Amino acid sequence: MEKKKKHIIVTVIGKDEVGIVAKIATTMAQHKINIIDINQKILGDEIFAMTLLADREKSDLSLPVITAKLNESVKNMSLKVTVQDSEVFQYMHRV
Amino acid sequence: MKFSSEEILETVGMIAEDKLDIRTVTLGISLLDCADPDPAACACKVREKILAKGEKLSEKTDFVANEYGLPIINKRISLTPLSLVVPVADPAAFIEVAMAVDKAAEHLGVDFIGGFTAMIQKGVTAIDKALIAAMPEVLATTRRFCASVVLASTKSGINMDGCYTMSRVMKETAERTAEQDGIGCAKLVLFANPVEDNPFMAGAFYGPGESESSILVGVSGPGAVRRALQNLGPDADLGQVAEAIKKSAFKITRAGELVGKEMANQLGVNFGNLDLSLAPTPAEGDSVGQILETMGLAMPGAPGSTAALMMLNDAVKKGGLFASSSVGGLSGAFIPVSEDASMITAAKAGAITIEKLEAMTSVCSVGLDMVAIPGATSAETLAALIADEMAIGCVNNKTTAVRIIPAPGKDVGDFVHFGGLLGEAPIMAVSRISADTFVKRGGRIPAPLQSLTN
Numbered sequence: 001m002e003k004k005k006k007h008i009i010v011t012v013i014g015k016d017e018v019g020i021v022a023k024i025a026t027t028m029a030q031h032k033i034n035i036i037d038i039n040q041k042i043l044g045d046e047i048f049a050m051t052l053l054a055d056r057e058k059s060d061l062s063l064p065v066i067t068a069k070l071n072e073s074v075k076n077m078s079l080k081v082t083v084q085d086s087e088v089f090q091y092m093h094r095v
Numbered sequence: 096m097k098f099s100s101e102e103i104l105e106t107v108g109m110i111a112e113d114k115l116d117i118r119t120v121t122l123g124i125s126l127l128d129c130a131d132p133d134p135a136a137c138a139c140k141v142r143e144k145i146l147a148k149g150e151k152l153s154e155k156t157d158f159v160a161n162e163y164g165l166p167i168i169n170k171r172i173s174l175t176p177l178s179l180v181v182p183v184a185d186p187a188a189f190i191e192v193a194m195a196v197d198k199a200a201e202h203l204g205v206d207f208i209g210g211f212t213a214m215i216q217k218g219v220t221a222i223d224k225a226l227i228a229a230m231p232e233v234l235a236t237t238r239r240f241c242a243s244v245v246l247a248s249t250k251s252g253i254n255m256d257g258c259y260t261m262s263r264v265m266k267e268t269a270e271r272t273a274e275q276d277g278i279g280c281a282k283l284v285l286f287a288n289p290v291e292d293n294p295f296m297a298g299a300f301y302g303p304g305e306s307e308s309s310i311l312v313g314v315s316g317p318g319a320v321r322r323a324l325q326n327l328g329p330d331a332d333l334g335q336v337a338e339a340i341k342k343s344a345f346k347i348t349r350a351g352e353l354v355g356k357e358m359a360n361q362l363g364v365n366f367g368n369l370d371l372s373l374a375p376t377p378a379e380g381d382s383v384g385q386i387l388e389t390m391g392l393a394m395p396g397a398p399g400s401t402a403a404l405m406m407l408n409d410a411v412k413k414g415g416l417f418a419s420s421s422v423g424g425l426s427g428a429f430i431p432v433s434e435d436a437s438m439i440t441a442a443k444a445g446a447i448t449i450e451k452l453e454a455m456t457s458v459c460s461v462g463l464d465m466v467a468i469p470g471a472t473s474a475e476t477l478a479a480l481i482a483d484e485m486a487i488g489c490v491n492n493k494t495t496a497v498r499i500i501p502a503p504g505k506d507v508g509d510f511v512h513f514g515g516l517l518g519e520a521p522i523m524a525v526s527r528i529s530a531d532t533f534v535k536r537g538g539r540i541p542a543p544l545q546s547l548t549n
Binding site for chain 2 (some may be wrong): 009011013037039041047051052062063064067080082083084085086087088089090091092093
């Protein structure tokens with residue numbers, strides 16, 4: 001059987017501020033999570049929404065720990081970070 | 096990127112805001128090899144088997160939930176109907192085995208375990224009688240063990256003696272748990288045409304045709320369906336509404352398929368089936384009644400409710416079937432009164448009555464579910480209510496169920512409070528017109544015709 005890819009989708013939603021992408025990317029780099037693709041936009045006038053595809057193959061951290069670390073990195077900002085296995089999206093959006 | 100931002104945000108929103116979740120991962124365990132005429136030995140074998148098969152259920156469920164970032168709410172177990180496992184016609188034997196089952200469930204951290212079940216649609220055996228005699232005691236003294244009795248099927252008709260017996264068991268069970276508003280009855284389901292691989296409690300049991308052990312997954316997401324309809328707006332026609340429901344159901348089912356496959360893989364058992372049922376909880380937004388409201392009814396129970404529910408139930412099945420080849424169980428919409436905020440409001444306002452609920456159950460899963468009625472309702476009236484619901488299942492070749500709570504000392508205008516997932520409900524009025532003579536005739540209503548069904 002093909003080895004399962006450990007790809008995750010990270011979403012960051014909340015109030016726009018300077019430095020969000022930098023903080024998230026730095027934390028991911030510290031934990032050896034490799035960013036594959038990144039997409040960021042401002043919804044309406046001020047809602048920041050970032051979706052990001054990354055590979056956690058080289059990281060030892062479990063998904064809940066990654067979620068906690070990323071939320072910790074932006075803790076003083078009004079943001080919510082969620083992390084999910086990319087297979088969830090593959091199943092739900094691709095036939 | 097492989098996925099658009101819109102797709103990603105939709106899924107994240109479904110989970111975070113619309114409470115899309117894997118409602119239950121239920122491990123089915125066959126107990127057919129645990130039969131023993133010595134009750135103590137039987138209890139021991141049953142306990143050992145549950146503990147051995149279920150040992151990793153909790154740990155693996157948490158692992159899978161964490162691994163995918165998908166919430167899994169309940170871990171449960173369903174068992175072979177106990178009437179096929181305890182070969183002694185003695186209520187004490189059933190009580191002894193039931194206590195062992197309850198303890199094993201507690202040890203494994205499982206909140207409900209199903210299978211205190213007898214199948215008497217055509218008639219009773221001495222063993223069935225013993226199981227039913229033990230039922231009030233078991234429901235009053237165990238916390239987790241759920242009971243069910245099959246009273247009717249399309250192929251055998253309706254066992255009216257069984258309906259009458261079970262109405263008295265219900266009343267006794269309610270009395271035995273009177274200090275908690277008769278909560279024992281919330282763990283007792285009466286069935287016509289039950290499915291043997293239902294993952295949802297309280298009516299789950301693991302049928303004798305199932306494999307040694309398998310994973311049964313129940314997914315839910317009334318909030319996600321409602322959101323899809325809200326996005327559609329009030330001008331969309333009903334064809335578009337049905338289409339939107341199908342698409343949501345598809346996505347929700349896919350999430351369940353992913354979890355089911357992985358759970359089966361982790362536990363080394365078969366993936367038995369996936370049951371996509373819109374099962375409400377008392378939490379705000381997690382409501383089937385609100386879907387009907389979003390469709391355009393002022394409250395569930397309004398004229399049009401049966402039509403709206405038929406469309407919802409059908410569209411959910413169509414979306415689900417395309418999403419997984421393991422669809423089974425009940426797969427439809429549930430309308431339990433006490434567990435759905437919008438249904439509770441409608442019942443309080445008098446918008447929904449038992450009679451309207453009964454009509455609605457002819458087009459959806461499952462039946463008169465979590466309906467509280469006056470404790471003074473006679474056993475004969477209760478038996479007649481049960482028979483009506485069985486008739487709907489029988490003639491429509493579908494599952495119907497009755498989970499009614501005759502709340503001791505309560506009357507119309509009062510409330511029952513069960514707490515947690517079981518919620519709360521106003522006492523609903525029951526017709527005072529007598530059916531005594533009809534019920535007391537007893538016997539069996541013959542199986543209905545399968546053709547010329549106009």
